[in-house]
Amino acid sequence: MEGTGMTELERRANDMRADIVRMIAEAGSGHPGGSLSCADILAALYFGGVLEHDPRNPQWEGRDRFILAKGHAAPALYAVLAQAGYFPREELATLRKLGSRLQGHPDSNQVPGVEVSTGSLGQGLSVAAGAAAGLKLDGAPQTVFALLGDGECQEGQVWEAAMFAAHRQLDNLVAVVDRNGLQIDGRTCDVCDPGDLGAKFAAFGWDVAEVDGHDLDALVAVLGAAKAGRDGRPHAVIARTVKGKGVPFMENEAGWHGKAPNAEQAAEALAALEGGVGKESIRG
Numbered sequence: 710m711e712g713t714g715m716t717e718l719e720r721r722a723n724d725m726r727a728d729i730v731r732m733i734a735e736a737g738s739g740h741p742g743g744s745l746s747c748a749d750i751l752a753a754l755y756f757g758g759v760l761e762h763d764p765r766n767p768q769w770e771g772r773d774r775f776i777l778a779k780g781h782a783a784p785a786l787y788a789v790l791a792q793a794g795y796f797p798r799e800e801l802a803t804l805r806k807l808g809s810r811l812q813g814h815p816d817s818n819q820v821p822g823v824e825v826s827t828g829s830l831g832q833g834l835s836v837a838a839g840a841a842a843g844l845k846l847d848g849a850p851q852t853v854f855a856l857l858g859d860g861e862c863q864e865g866q867v868w869e870a871a872m873f874a875a876h877r878q879l880d881n882l883v884a885v886v887d888r889n890g891l892q893i894d895g896r897t898c899d900v901c902d903p904g905d906l907g908a909k910f911a912a913f914g915w916d917v918a919e920v921d922g923h924d925l926d927a928l929v930a931v932l933g934a935a936k937a938g939r940d941g942r943p944h945a946v947i948a949r950t951v952k953g954k955g956v957p958f959m960e961n962e963a964g965w966h967g968k969a970p971n972a973e974q975a976a977e978a979l980a981a982l983e984g985g986v987g988k989e990s991i992r993g
Contacts (some may be wrong), residue, residue, distance in 0.1 A: 718925040722752035725788040726955045727982045728801050732784055734975035736805040742965040744785040746889040746950040747856060751789040753928035759936060764794035767821040773851050774840050776825050778833020779858035780814040787811050795822035831864025834884055838874045841882040852936045854883045860892030863901045874943040875914030882943040883935045889952040893966045910945035922948030955982050
């Protein structure tokens with residue numbers, strides 16, 4: 710990546726995207742679109758000084774908690790955990806293979822750094838709210854982060870959790886929504902329009918911030934502010950993203966929600982990432 714002018718955070722995120730493409734291509738299955746859209750969010754959390762964590766001691770009591778509610782984006786989580794040193798980066802090539810601990814959805818019993826086994830959409834925020842409530846009861850200062858998909862926000866359980874979190878004044882909870890506007894069946898606004906998600910969370914009593922989900926400096930600032938905010942309100946960060954970000958032929962294409970690239974497509978994707986550019990900017 711020399712000569713691209715990338716910052717360290719940008720290089721981390723770009724390397725994560727390359728790892729995502731490689732592991733899904735090697736597996737022959739997986740979810741590239743939503744994994745690529747949230748890579749910057751994870752890079753900001755893990756390498757931007759926001760999330761307190763220790764790869765040498767994954768169960769450290771002083772750690773913040775991160776829960777990947779959109780569990781099908783496991784390749785993105787595996788990519789950031791490998792880069793952070795939770796397990797060897799070479800292990801990423803075993804994604805979805807028989808006997809591998811890196812399966813299509815994250816397994817907290819197998820993979821260090823995975824807090825919760827997720828995959829059934831709509832449940833992650835409830836688990837995160839429960840974890841935040843437990844920390845509150847213990848008088849512990851840690852923060853719980855949950856990353857949701859925007860299509861996932863069509864699930865009713867998300868809003869039950871939102872109501873509970875506001876009622877319990879869980880200001881140690883940060884929900885980040887990967888607002889890429891697409892889901893497996895097409896555009897979220899066509900499938901079951903979630904509307905203005907920021908306004909919805911605000912109506913439930915949450916503090917809300919919106920951010921360009923590919924602006925790493927802005928992400929670090931907004932996530933850090935949400936973590937620091939302890940005014941009795943849980944925090945929602947609506948991150949406007951591009952599905953398939955960084956790979957031009959995948960960007961804003963619902964067909965790449967759950968399809969692996971073939972060898973030729975993977976080579977094209979990696980070449981684009983080597984250049985460090987994608988074709989699409991954030992939708993308004």
